[in-house]
Amino acid sequence: MGQGNGNAPPHAIDKRGEFLKGHPPIFKHSADPLQADDWLHAIERQLEIAQCDDKEKYLYASGQLQGATLDWWDSFHFGRTEANPIAWAEFRSAFCTHHVPVGLMKLKEFLALKQGSMTIAKYRDKFIQLSRYAPTELVDKALVIENKCRQMEDKKRTF
Structure with a gap:
């Protein structure tokens, strides 16, 4: 039924x-x-x-x-x-x-990240992994600073 x-x-x-x-x-x-x-x-x-x-x-x-x-x-x-x-x-x-803890994560490894002997691919992967802990404005500032450093290096090469 x-x-x-x-x-x-x-x-x-x-x-x-x-x-x-x-x-x-x-x-x-x-x-x-x-x-x-x-x-x-x-x-x-x-x-x-x-x-x-x-x-x-x-x-x-x-x-x-x-x-x-x-x-x-x-x-x-x-x-x-x-x-x-x-x-x-x-x-x-x-x-x-x-x-x-958010405060600890913001400051942890992201701020101390250096390429050192890492390949670019490994550095990129580590950056991406750690960037999830950094506030967006911190990542934006890091990108601006990196761009300015490149521009200064380019100017030095032209002189």
């Missing part, structure tokens, strides 16, 4: 299995905010591939926490006073606030 009537709920897809297929990294703790941010980006990539909804995102991501970071998460989760379920944006924001 009830078969084929179109009223049956759709078959649930095991998104956790799909998420884990990509071997998402575990995060325990790191003093380096770049590692925390890299973990978050890797997790977000796997969550998107698995097409997770908001609730699944925070559940699966928090399932990849261990050690001191899991202790932080348990404390955050326990101390939360809102009745609403945790949204991905809230998890992401709390994680970044605690593990990837």
Whole structure:
């Protein structure tokens, strides 16, 4: 009787299995905010591939926490006073606030980046990786300064 009537709920897809297929990294703790941010980006990539909804995102991501970071998460989760379920944006924001402080990221490696013995391709890749932490106006100023330096070098060569 009830078969084929179109009223049956759709078959649930095991998104956790799909998420884990990509071997998402575990995060325990790191003093380096770049590692925390890299973990978050890797997790977000796997969550998107698995097409997770908001609730699944925070559940699966928090399932990849261990050690001191899991202790932080348990404390955050326990101390939360809102009745609403945790949204991905809230998890992401709390994680970044605690593990990837904005002020530190702005100043970290980006400001100290030098080509040194790196190839241009490696330097470019490192610049792109670190530029996500720099405010746009800082990148714009760096580009203007670089352009002025090139112009000065060109003038020196003509003399």
